[in-house]
Amino acid sequence: MTSLDTLPLAPLLDRLFAEDEASAPFAIPAFAAMPATERDRLMESRTEYRDFYGHLKEMPLAVSRETGRLLYILARSIGARSVVEFGTSFGLSTLHLAAALRDNGGGKLITSEFEPSKIARARTNLEAGGLADLVEFRAGDALETLARDLPDAIDLILLDGAKSLYLDILGLLESRLRPGALIVADNADFSPEYAWHVRAPETGYVSVPFGGDVEVSLRVG
Numbered sequence: 001m002t003s004l005d006t007l008p009l010a011p012l013l014d015r016l017f018a019e020d021e022a023s024a025p026f027a028i029p030a031f032a033a034m035p036a037t038e039r040d041r042l043m044e045s046r047t048e049y050r051d052f053y054g055h056l057k058e059m060p061l062a063v064s065r066e067t068g069r070l071l072y073i074l075a076r077s078i079g080a081r082s083v084v085e086f087g088t089s090f091g092l093s094t095l096h097l098a099a100a101l102r103d104n105g106g107g108k109l110i111t112s113e114f115e116p117s118k119i120a121r122a123r124t125n126l127e128a129g130g131l132a133d134l135v136e137f138r139a140g141d142a143l144e145t146l147a148r149d150l151p152d153a154i155d156l157i158l159l160d161g162a163k164s165l166y167l168d169i170l171g172l173l174e175s176r177l178r179p180g181a182l183i184v185a186d187n188a189d190f191s192p193e194y195a196w197h198v199r200a201p202e203t204g205y206v207s208v209p210f211g212g213d214v215e216v217s218l219r220v221g
């Protein structure tokens, strides 16, 4: 049995995913009142992403259950010990990645989030899952918090913050990726320049979109 399927994590994940599935961004009046074009513009903006996520700060916005398990499987299969995450929210993906580190024998997960209330909730969830000792929470805009004090080698990156920043965040981390490292980007279709980068053979990746919402890329260069 893995950490994912035993106490305390299994029932915690069940509860958190149920809460995520019951949450409704359109129940937030200011968000619901916004024209769809304005929502899209904010989501794709390189300068106003903070407004977009500010409206949604009470929402978990978690990866799917399937993507969570995929993250665990990928991190286990490469024996990951060093993981960086862009976009913590309430920590659903963080729990899966930290569980993989635990089952790999230990390691460190650096995760970044700019909403202080979300960091507090994620920390509580990681403590409840018995995994907080593996996680370093970096509060603030990831463009700043992931620009320094990085591990020499990174085994796996999860990109799940503002889509317009995927390529910038990869740029901060790319030189630390070891050959054979993996990148999982949620909803990469909203970041065409990122998708182009990892799919272009000359940039040093083998990459594939699948399942409708994730892009998985292998660092070969």
Ligand SMILES: C[S@@+](CC[C@H](N)C(=O)[O-])C[C@H]1O[C@@H](n2cnc3c(N)ncnc32)[C@H](O)[C@@H]1O
Residues within 6 Å of the ligand: 049, 053, 060, 061, 062, 063, 086, 087, 088, 089, 090, 091, 092, 093, 094, 112, 113, 114, 115, 118, 140, 141, 142, 143, 160, 161, 162, 165
């Ligand atoms: C889709 S949610 C992440 C969900 C999380 N990975 C999970 O599965 O539970 C995106 C999160 O990224 C945060 N975020 C977006 N852009 C960011 C940035 N530039 N720096 C730090 N956090 C950011 C948002 O506040 C939001 O909580």
